Amino acid sequence: MSVKTKSSKVNRAWINDHVNDPYVKLAKREGYRARAAFKLKEIDEALGLIKPGDLVVDLGSTPGAWSQYVRRKLSPKTATGGGAAAGELNGTIIALDILPMEPVEGVIFLQGDFREPEVLERLTLEMAGRQADVVVSDMAPNLSGIDSADTARIAHLIELAIEFSQNHMKPRGALVAKVFHGSGYNELVKLFKATFQVVKPIKPKASRDKSSETFLVGMGLKDR
Numbered sequence: 001m002s003v004k005t006k007s008s009k010v011n012r013a014w015i016n017d018h019v020n021d022p023y024v025k026l027a028k029r030e031g032y033r034a035r036a037a038f039k040l041k042e043i044d045e046a047l048g049l050i051k052p053g054d055l056v057v058d059l060g061s062t063p064g065a066w067s068q069y070v071r072r073k074l075s076p077k078t079a080t081g082g083g084a085a086a087g088e089l090n091g092t093i094i095a096l097d098i099l100p101m102e103p104v105e106g107v108i109f110l111q112g113d114f115r116e117p118e119v120l121e122r123l124t125l126e127m128a129g130r131q132a133d134v135v136v137s138d139m140a141p142n143l144s145g146i147d148s149a150d151t152a153r154i155a156h157l158i159e160l161a162i163e164f165s166q167n168h169m170k171p172r173g174a175l176v177a178k179v180f181h182g183s184g185y186n187e188l189v190k191l192f193k194a195t196f197q198v199v200k201p202i203k204p205k206a207s208r209d210k211s212s213e214t215f216l217v218g219m220g221l222k223d224r
Contacts (some may be wrong), residue, residue, distance in 0.1 A: 023035035040069050
């Protein structure tokens with residue numbers, strides 16, 4: 001006798017939503033590894049952040065959809081219609097994640113924990129004395145379901161991304177970071193406003209309505 005549990009119903013509902021999601025279908029059609037590519041695409045097109053010749057650092061990069069989008073953006077002569085852009089790369093992309101990532105042509109990938117000093121040191125070495133034009137962070141911790149603990153974990157990753165940007169990004173650069181609406185959201189907005197001259201919260205159309213995720217974009221570092 002089979003027993004239908006609440007979790008199995010939820011899983012089936014999620015799978016159904018995922019399979020029928022227009023952005024999932026579009027990602028497959030355009031060769032992107034995940035629908036997340038369209039979140040960054042919408043943010044970038046709205047604000048004009050990524051330009052040929054830029055050094056872009058992609059934090060929390062796996063499975064690589066954001067790096068794919070940046071790769072295409074830095075290859076302006078590449079024919080459109082394929083997420084796995086090829087051809088001459090006008091710029092530099094350095095991606096980092098704790099999980100492995102399938103290679104993206106032209107993207108420098110470092111596997112490691114962003115919270116560890118030696119990993120940050122490797123990232124800094126790959127930048128070869130240059131400062132980033134844009135830092136994008138899709139980093140998210142494994143959530144425990146305990147609000148206070150999850151809020152602290154999310155805030156810690158955002159604080160690290162901001163600190164990295166302050167130390168390794170051009171003064172007129174931009175940070176795009178994924179955050180979640182919850183008890184710590186307002187504090188993160190305050191932190192962004194204390195760090196950047198312009199702060200824009202954006203909920204891309206490609207981000208599911210049911211999801212609490214949103215993105216904060218900080219442009220132009222304030223003097224410390």
